[in-house]
Amino acid sequence: MEEIFREVCSEYGKVFALEVVEGNTAPSFDWEKVRVPVHLMEMPDDFIRNVFRHELGHWFISPKNPDVGVVMAYIGMHAGHLDPWLFANVVADLLVDTALMEVYGEEYLRFLETSVGSRTEGLVGVMGSVYAEHAACIGMETTLPRTADGSKVYRFLKGKGDFYERVLQIARILRNETNTFALPLHFIKHIFVRLGGSGNCDMGDADGTVKLDPQAVAEALIRQGVDPEELFARDDWLSPRTSVGTEGGYSVAEDPVLVEYRKLRMLQAYLEVEAGQGGEDRREMAHAPWSPGDPPEDLDFIRTLSSFGAVVPGVYSLKRVEDDRGRDAGGDRARDCVMVVDCSGSMAGEKFARVREAVYVVARKAVEMGARVGLVPFSSHVSLCHVVEPTRDISRIVDFIARVVPSGGTTVGPALERARNMGLDLHTYLITDGEVSDIGTALMHAVSRRGRLTIFLVAEDIARGNSWVLSAGVKVIQVRPDGLVRKVYEEVGE
Numbered sequence: 001m002e003e004i005f006r007e008v009c010s011e012y013g014k015v016f017a018l019e020v021v022e023g024n025t026a027p028s029f030d031w032e033k034v035r036v037p038v039h040l041m042e043m044p045d046d047f048i049r050n051v052f053r054h055e056l057g058h059w060f061i062s063p064k065n066p067d068v069g070v071v072m073a074y075i076g077m078h079a080g081h082l083d084p085w086l087f088a089n090v091v092a093d094l095l096v097d098t099a100l101m102e103v104y105g106e107e108y109l110r111f112l113e114t115s116v117g118s119r120t121e122g123l124v125g126v127m128g129s130v131y132a133e134h135a136a137c138i139g140m141e142t143t144l145p146r147t148a149d150g151s152k153v154y155r156f157l158k159g160k161g162d163f164y165e166r167v168l169q170i171a172r173i174l175r176n177e178t179n180t181f182a183l184p185l186h187f188i189k190h191i192f193v194r195l196g197g198s199g200n201c202d203m204g205d206a207d208g209t210v211k212l213d214p215q216a217v218a219e220a221l222i223r224q225g226v227d228p229e230e231l232f233a234r235d236d237w238l239s240p241r242t243s244v245g246t247e248g249g250y251s252v253a254e255d256p257v258l259v260e261y262r263k264l265r266m267l268q269a270y271l272e273v274e275a276g277q278g279g280e281d282r283r284e285m286a287h288a289p290w291s292p293g294d295p296p297e298d299l300d301f302i303r304t305l306s307s308f309g310a311v312v313p314g315v316y317s318l319k320r321v322e323d324d325r326g327r328d329a330g331g332d333r334a335r336d337c338v339m340v341v342d343c344s345g346s347m348a349g350e351k352f353a354r355v356r357e358a359v360y361v362v363a364r365k366a367v368e369m370g371a372r373v374g375l376v377p378f379s380s381h382v383s384l385c386h387v388v389e390p391t392r393d394i395s396r397i398v399d400f401i402a403r404v405v406p407s408g409g410t411t412v413g414p415a416l417e418r419a420r421n422m423g424l425d426l427h428t429y430l431i432t433d434g435e436v437s438d439i440g441t442a443l444m445h446a447v448s449r450r451g452r453l454t455i456f457l458v459a460e461d462i463a464r465g466n467s468w469v470l471s472a473g474v475k476v477i478q479v480r481p482d483g484l485v486r487k488v489y490e491e492v493g494e
Contacts (some may be wrong), residue, residue: 001041001048005034009054014061029055029065050111053100054093063088070220072167074257078232079171087174091167094157098134109140116144123177126150138176149173161209165227205444218260222268248383250343251405262402265353266360273361273489335427336390337366337492338374338419341401342432342442343378345408351458352406355431355479358456358488359401362429363394365492374422375400378415379408390422413441420449429488432457434469446472454491458484481487 005018015035020041034055042047051239063069076087100108109131116128129150135142137158152173168358175422221228232326245254253259339362347355359375372390375397376382386404388396412432419428428449434457436442446453446469453474458481469476479487 003264004045004049005052008049008056009028011053012056014059016056027051027055028185029058031059037052038259046107047111050104050108053104053108057096057100061099062092062315067220067223070217071164071224071226074217074221074228075164075168079168080175083169086151087171090123090127090174091170094130094153097131098157101131101134101140109135109142112460113143118145118463120147123174126153126177128173128297130154137298149177164231168231168486214256214260216256218264221257221261222264226260227378248385249387250377250379250383251407252403253405259402262356263398266357266398266402269357269485270361270364273485276486285467334366334369334371336372336423337420337427337429338376338390339361339363340376340378340412340415340428340430342410342412343379343404343406344379345407346410346433346435347458348406351433351481354484355458356401358431358484360398361485361489362492363397367392367394373397374419374426376415376419377404378412379406380411382414382418390426410436411438412436413438413445416442416449420445428453428454429456430454431458433457433459443472446474450474456484456488
């Protein structure tokens with residue numbers, strides 16, 4: 001068996017390690033080695049050879065890197081798969097096997113026929129049908145039967161358009177199949193589970209439930225350039241299934257991966273706008289991450305927790321630096337501020353995605369300038385449990401704004417009053433589209449804050465519903481959603 005493995009490695013032009021293990025385990029590939037059960041040696045040489053070709057195909061064909069498997073598993077989870085890793089493995093297997101059919105022709109097809117047999121039901125039946133569809137496409141005859149679901153899966157597998165959108169459609173088709181069906185030797189894979197301690201998968205609770213590590217999945221989504229909100233929003237079947245709960249009167253996202261993804265995007269937006277505004281040198285001084293190998297005393301533990309709410313070396317970590325930014329010529333600290341943020345339904349979509357980033361930018365920038373920052377979110381009302389008094393620990397602000405889902409009406413008066421009660425010397429930043437229901441009260445509170453209120457009007461134009469902002473005599477910055485982050489960065493810096 002070792003000699004056959006070396007032959008297959010030479011076909012791929014890369015050397016891998018082989019581990020033969022006792023027991024009734026299944027062949028698997030973990031990016032460093034191929035692991036096979038000892039009883040595989042009882043199979044014919046051609047079968048063994050094609051098992052090795054299949055396993056190594058995961059490196060060269062699909063998923064090629066762990067991030068792809070992680071994202072596919074996350075899509076499977078959203079589509080209702082009880083074992084999302086099994087779903088990801090199946091999609092990768094289909095991509096590998098159909099590609100190898102074109103490379104090794106009849107020999108590999110016969111191997112697949114042996115693995116599938118005459119099954120037409122369940123997941124294996126669907127996979128066999130996919131192979132039959134591809135055999136017909138490339139001009140080979142096969143005994144594998146076709147099924148309706150297999151034809152649908154094949155159409156998306158080999159179709160055009162965004163890869164992950166096609167994976168999402170496959171997840172819908174396979175949802176009922178992967179939850180109950182036991183797979184034979186050739187198809188049981190765990191190639192995305194054993195990732196050298198990289199933390200991409202938590203193997204689950206004592207009851208065997210497989211889980212995904214939210215932070216690892218969010219990082220994979222970022223690296224793959226996948227926006228989960230955009231991906232799932234385009235699917236009518238999944239949109240109603242988006243996990244949303246209520247907390248303190250607000251709708252909040254209950255998907256921990258989505259929350260972590262939003263936090264990463266907020267951090268990413270801050271770093272990008274700082275670099276774009278000539279802040280790259282300052283970031284190198286004040287935002288350099290603390291990494292393993294740096295002196296322990298260089299970790300600014302307090303500032304790291306204030307900025308991120310967690311310490312992850314090299315990612316969520318800041319070095320201790322001496323920095324006099326944020327103080328005026330007389331040495332006084334920058335002015336404390338409070339953000340009054342419109343979380344109503346009219347802010348939904350891209351508008352609020354940019355608002356999340358803007359809130360993070362204001363909070364992060366203000367704290368780094370030595371100021372304290374507070375938060376008063378509002379929609380139809382102000383929920384006191386989500387109000388954050390001025391602080392240099394922005395973790396509560398970041399956590400809430402990452403989870404909140406815009407909904408409800410827009411009553412801004414009580415929010416401005418609550419901000420005023422935090423202190424008359426605070427500067428207030430109101431971020432809204434201006435479409436409020438209590439114009440009179442809003443105008444009264446805005447006028448009372450002249451000189452200490454800046455309104456960011458996130459709107460294409462000043463329509464009748466939001467024209468009250470011009471009567472307040474305060475600073476109004478009208479901005480499109482895609483320009484909001486840059487504008488708030490500039491304003492807070494001034």
